[in-house]
Amino acid sequence: EVQLVESGGGLVQPGRSLRLSCRASGFTFGDYAMSWVRQAPGKGLEWIGFIRIKAYGGTPEYAASVKGRFIISRDDSKSIAYLQMNSLKTEDTAVYYCSRHPLYGDVSNWFDTWGQGTLVTVSS
Amino acid sequence: QSVLTQPPSVSGAPGQRVTISCTGSNSNIGTNYGIHWYQQLPGTAPKLLIYGNNNRPSGVPDRFSGSQSGTSASLAITGLQAEDEAHYYCQSYDSSLSGSVFGGGTKLTVL
Numbered sequence: 001e002v003q004l005v006e007s008g009g010g011l012v013q014p015g016r017s018l019r020l021s022c023r024a025s026g027f028t029f030g031d032y033a034m035s036w037v038r039q040a041p042g043k044g045l046e047w048i049g050f051i052r053i054k055a056y057g058g059t060p061e062y063a064a065s066v067k068g069r070f071i072i073s074r075d076d077s078k079s080i081a082y083l084q085m086n087s088l089k090t091e092d093t094a095v096y097y098c099s100r101h102p103l104y105g106d107v108s109n110w111f112d113t114w115g116q117g118t119l120v121t122v123s124s
Numbered sequence: 125q126s127v128l129t130q131p132p133s134v135s136g137a138p139g140q141r142v143t144i145s146c147t148g149s150n151s152n153i154g155t156n157y158g159i160h161w162y163q164q165l166p167g168t169a170p171k172l173l174i175y176g177n178n179n180r181p182s183g184v185p186d187r188f189s190g191s192q193s194g195t196s197a198s199l200a201i202t203g204l205q206a207e208d209e210a211h212y213y214c215q216s217y218d219s220s221l222s223g224s225v226f227g228g229g230t231k232l233t234v235l
Contacts, residue, residue, distance in 0.1 A: 035224065037170075044126065045162075045170065045213050047224035063223050097169055107224065108217035110160035112181065114169040 002026040002113050004098050009118030012088055020083040022098030022115055029079035030054060033101040035111060036072060036083050038094035046094075050107040051081065061107050066092075088122045095119050127152060128214050128227035135233040136204045144199045144230045146214035152195075152225055157217040159197040161190055164211045164229075173212070174199065201232070209234045 008020040022034065035050040049062040051072045060072040071084040081098055096118055099111035129147040136142040146159060153159050158177050162170040172181050174190035177197065189200045201208055214227040 044229040045164075045215075045226045047215075047226065050224070061223060064221070102175075107222075108157045110158075110172060110175040110215065111162075111170075112172050112175070114171065116169055 002100075004100060004113055004115035006096060006098050006115045006118040009096065009120045011121045011123065013124050014088060014090055014122055016088055017084070017086045018088060018120060020085070020096055020098075020118060020120070022081040022083075024079040024081070024100070027100075029074075030076035031103055033105050033107065033109075034072075034074065034081040035099050035101065035107070036081075037097045037099055037111070037114075038092075039097070039117070040091075040094040043094075049083070050101075052106065053104070055104075056106070085120070088120075090122050093120060093122045126228040127218055127221070127225040128216065130212075130214060130227035130230045132228070133231045133233065135235055136201075137235045138204055138206065140204045141200065141202045142204060142232065143201075144212050144214075144232070146197045146199070146227050148195050148197075148216060148225075150195060151220040152216040152218040153192060153197055154195040155217070155219055157219075159190065159192050160215045161188075161199045162213045162215065164213065166210070170213065204234055206234050208232060 003025045049072045051060045069087045073082045098115045100113040101109045161174040163173045164170045177192040178190045218225045
């Protein structure tokens with residue numbers, strides 16, 4: 001069964017850092033680009049970043065709202081994608097989902113599989 | 125303010141047909157990147173419903189269909205059922221922003 005499981009969420013103070021993990025199973029992780037999408041309480045979906053497969057350079061792309069503060073990486077040997085969040089702000093409070101693009105897909109494609117999400121609350 | 129514009133809510137009676145619109149621009153829906161739709165049931169993660177304008181993943185009923193024309197797209201749901209009550213989101217790629225963009229979401233209420 002194809003599955004994505006996020007972890008690492010929790011309560012964090014403004015200005016601090018937090019790292020989220022997305023563990024994949026049921027498919028060859030290295031063949032799929034991954035994105036992170038967040039949803040603030042009671043709000044819509046916001047794409048925040050993406051990482052290509054190694055064959056396409058393994059490079060990330062970011063939304064303007066998080067560029068320079070968030071870093072996306074991947075460890076294909078462990079089938080895990082990471083979201084390192086630095087200089088957190090109260091407006092970063094949201095459920096964070098990792099999502100998978102189609103096979104050999106890119107940032108312009110859809111998200112065919114989603115994790116269950118992990119809640120990050122930024123508050124003093 | 126979302127890059128893609130959706131109506132905040134739509135409603136319909138069981139068995140009826142409803143449509144949800146998604147309006148964008150020449151840098152997103154108006155390109156060849158396609159429009160995709162997701163269903164989010166209360167308290168759950170989004171689920172892919174339609175990809176590439178009008179393609180359904182395996183397991184999605186053919187009651188759901190998508191269309192795209194110019195800088196607008198629509199999701200149609202026929203034979204409305206109580207379990208269709210959810211939020212629906214459109215998504216595309218924006219070449220000006222160099223990233224994915226979503227609509228603000230539409231809440232479907234089955235009367």
